[in-house]
Amino acid sequence: MTEIEFPHRQSSHCESGVVSNLLRYHGIDMSEAMAFGIGTGLFFAYMPFVRLNKLPLTTYRCEAGGILKRVARRLGCRIRRQKFRSPQKAMAALDAGLERGMPVACRTGAYWLPYFPPAFRFHFNAHNLVVYGKQGEDYLISDPVFPEPVRCAAKALMKARFAQGALAPKGVMFYMEHVSSEFDWGRAIRAGIKEVCRRMLKTPLPFVGTRGMHFLANRVEQWPSKLGEEGAKLHVGQLIRMQEEIGTGGAGFRFMYAAFLQEAAAILNNTDLLALSEQMTATGDRWRETAVIGARICKGRASATDTYAGIADRLRTCSREETRIYERLLECT
Amino acid sequence: MTNDATAPLKAKLKSLLVQDLRITHVTPEQITDDEPIFGERLGLDSIDAVEVVYLVEKNFGVTIKDMKEARPAMQSINTLAAFIEARSAAN
Numbered sequence: 001m002t003e004i005e006f007p008h009r010q011s012s013h014c015e016s017g018v019v020s021n022l023l024r025y026h027g028i029d030m031s032e033a034m035a036f037g038i039g040t041g042l043f044f045a046y047m048p049f050v051r052l053n054k055l056p057l058t059t060y061r062c063e064a065g066g067i068l069k070r071v072a073r074r075l076g077c078r079i080r081r082q083k084f085r086s087p088q089k090a091m092a093a094l095d096a097g098l099e100r101g102m103p104v105a106c107r108t109g110a111y112w113l114p115y116f117p118p119a120f121r122f123h124f125n126a127h128n129l130v131v132y133g134k135q136g137e138d139y140l141i142s143d144p145v146f147p148e149p150v151r152c153a154a155k156a157l158m159k160a161r162f163a164q165g166a167l168a169p170k171g172v173m174f175y176m177e178h179v180s181s182e183f184d185w186g187r188a189i190r191a192g193i194k195e196v197c198r199r200m201l202k203t204p205l206p207f208v209g210t211r212g213m214h215f216l217a218n219r220v221e222q223w224p225s226k227l228g229e230e231g232a233k234l235h236v237g238q239l240i241r242m243q244e245e246i247g248t249g250g251a252g253f254r255f256m257y258a259a260f261l262q263e264a265a266a267i268l269n270n271t272d273l274l275a276l277s278e279q280m281t282a283t284g285d286r287w288r289e290t291a292v293i294g295a296r297i298c299k300g301r302a303s304a305t306d307t308y309a310g311i312a313d314r315l316r317t318c319s320r321e322e323t324r325i326y327e328r329l330l331e332c333t
Numbered sequence: 334m335t336n337d338a339t340a341p342l343k344a345k346l347k348s349l350l351v352q353d354l355r356i357t358h359v360t361p362e363q364i365t366d367d368e369p370i371f372g373e374r375l376g377l378d379s380i381d382a383v384e385v386v387y388l389v390e391k392n393f394g395v396t397i398k399d400m401k402e403a404r405p406a407m408q409s410i411n412t413l414a415a416f417i418e419a420r421s422a423a424n
Contacts, residue, residue, distance in 0.1 A: 012399040117371070122379065147405055240380055252399035288387070295383040301355050 002098045003133035008142040008149045012252055014128040015067045016041055017144025018105050021130060025103055026179035028075070032144075037260030038074055038192040039067030042253055043199060045208045046216040052166045053123055055238040058216065060253050062199075064107065064126035064167060068174065070195070074188040078178040083170050087162045090171030091154065094131060094139075097175055103132045103142075107172040109163020115143070115150040122241060125167040131157075189264045190333045196257075197326040210326070213319035217312040224308055232308065237298040240291050251291065254284030272332040276325055283321045290314040339414045345392070346410055346417075353388050354381055366411045382407060389413070395420040 007024050009032075011017025016036040023030045036042070041061050048056040065081075072079045084090035097104040110116060110127035133140035138151045152160075161171045200209040207215045220239075223232035243251070258280040265273035293314070296306045347361035356375055364375070370385070371377045377385075385407060386397045395417050397403050406416035 010401055012401040117369075145401065145404070237380060240383060255398045288383075291383045292387045295380050298380055299354075299384075301353075301384075 001133075001135050003135070003140060004098070004101055004103050006103050006130065006132035006142055006149075008132075009144070010147045011144040012256055013041070013061070014144050015039075015061075015064070015126075016256070018128040018130055019068050019071050021142060021144060022103065022105060022176055023071075023075075023077075023179065026077075026176055028179060028181055031259075031263060033256050033259035034189075034263055035067060035071055036253075036256050037196075037264060038188045039069075039071040040192050040195040040199070041067045042196050042257045044210070044212050045205075046212050046219070047207060048219065050166070052242075053238070055235060057166070058239055058242045060243060065172075068105075070192070071188075072176075074191055075183045076180050077176055079174050080177045081172065081174040083172050085170075087158050087171065090161055090173065091158050094173060095134065097173070098131065098134055102175045103130050104173050104175050105130050106157075106161055107169035108157070108160035109165075109169060110160070112156060112160035112163055113143070113152060114156050115141075115146070115152060123163075123165060125163050125165060125169050127160075185267050189267060193264070193329055193333045197330045200322065200326050201330075210319045210323045213315050213322070217315035217319070220308050220315065221312045233298050236294045236308070236311070240294040240298060243287065243291050243294075251284040251288035254280050254287055258284065268333075270332060272328070276328055276332075279321065279325050283318055283325065286314055286318050286321065290318070339418060342414045342417065343410050346413055349388050349392060350375070350377075350385070354384060364410060366414075367409045370407050370409060370413065385413075389417065393417050393421065394424075 007021060009017070009021055009024065011020060011032040013032070013036065016032045016039065019035040019039065020030050020032040023035070039062075043062040044060055046056065046058045050057040068079065071077070082093060084093065094104055094106065105128055108127050108129060109123065109125040111121050111123045113127070129144065130142040131139050132142055135151075137154045139154060139157050141150050141152050143150055161169055163169060203209050206212065220236070223235050227235060258277045261273045261277035261280060265271060265277065290311055293302070293306045293310050296302045297308070343366055344361065347364045350356060350364070350370070351359065351361045354377060359375060368374060371379070371382065382403060386403060390396050397406060406413055
């Protein structure tokens with residue numbers, strides 16, 4: 001029996017929540033929003049050539065593992081990351097980490113975690129959690145999207161760590177080997193903000209950043225004629241699931257980034273960031289309206305004004321509003 | 334049958350769910366206070382959750398910012414009513 005005293009704290013999004021909780025365990029009290037901001041978590045890309053459940057991938061956040069990597073770099077932490085071919089070796093390495101008294105973060109396929117309510121299960125292979133103990137055949141887990149710690153049978157956790165399909169986790173696990181409390185908050189915050197702005201405004205690919213939102217808007221308008229009614233509904237359903245369900249979604253990530261800007265304003269003593277935080281919240285509302293229209297179409301409850309063109313219009317508005325926010329952020333940091 | 338102080342709120346929530354999410358096989362009166370909102374009986378899933386969040390905001394002026402708030406709040410009519418009450422009182 002192993003059990004590490006781990007400070008479980010519920011979060012909105014799994015990776016930023018895991019990073020925030022791990023740092024807290026190591027003595028650095030960093031909010032989830034701050035981890036998300038310093039880790040350059042905010043992103044947008046619509047990638048029709050990458051398929052998840054046979055439907056195009058839309059991402060509202062950075063690559064899996066990116067937040068951890070950048071927070072660690074900007075804070076000067078040393079992370080040990082391992083990936084496995086053998087499920088047995090992966091579980092043995094997890095046990096070894098726990099034996100050393102180390103809380104271990106694992107990447108999993110959320111669908112296979114039995115404590116997820118069935119109505120909220122979805123095939124998503126980049127769900128992060130922290131294993132902080134083992135009792136008999138059950139692991140003790142701090143899953144940041146749950147209010148309380150949970151338990152998971154070893155067999156189920158192994159299956160989740162080796163879920164198949166897009167973004168297969170391949171047993172990835174990591175823990176913090178060294179954490180220093182001596183770092184420059186201002187420098188880390190500014191670096192996080194600048195990288196988000198650069199990615200959202202200057203990535204030279206039409207399907208990424210604020211240009212990517214326009215690209216998606218054009219595609220959404222064409223879905224009914226190109227894919228037929230059922231195909232269009234499936235595509236819009238995928239868009240909504242990826243926006244509002246997986247992790248935190250388009251709106252939720254904007255609200256989280258707004259919270260980060262609010263914290264950053266206080267630390268950097270920069271009132272411009274407060275105003276931009278409010279603007280980011282307003283953009284989050286726009287993303288949510290987009291999701292509501294999509295949900296109604298998907299479920300056959302659309303009114304005359306709930307149309308694919310309506311979704312496209314809002315996506316273009318999001319693009320315009322966010323472009324202004326990132327340009328202003330670059331100026332004021 | 335509900336007879337607590339939040340009964341009118343719960344009744345309104347049930348009506349809104351049935352009406353706005355077009356649930357045809359269950360009436361508001363047949364929804365119990367503690368049954369899961371999302372699941373087989375009501376036939377609602379995570380896509381519907383987006384609209385539940387919206388209808389709570391539109392009808393009660395209470396914002397559910399993300400899934401961290403949404404999951405515990407949207408377990409049942411009881412939890413949703415308690416969430417709305419708590420938020421309304423805080424505002």
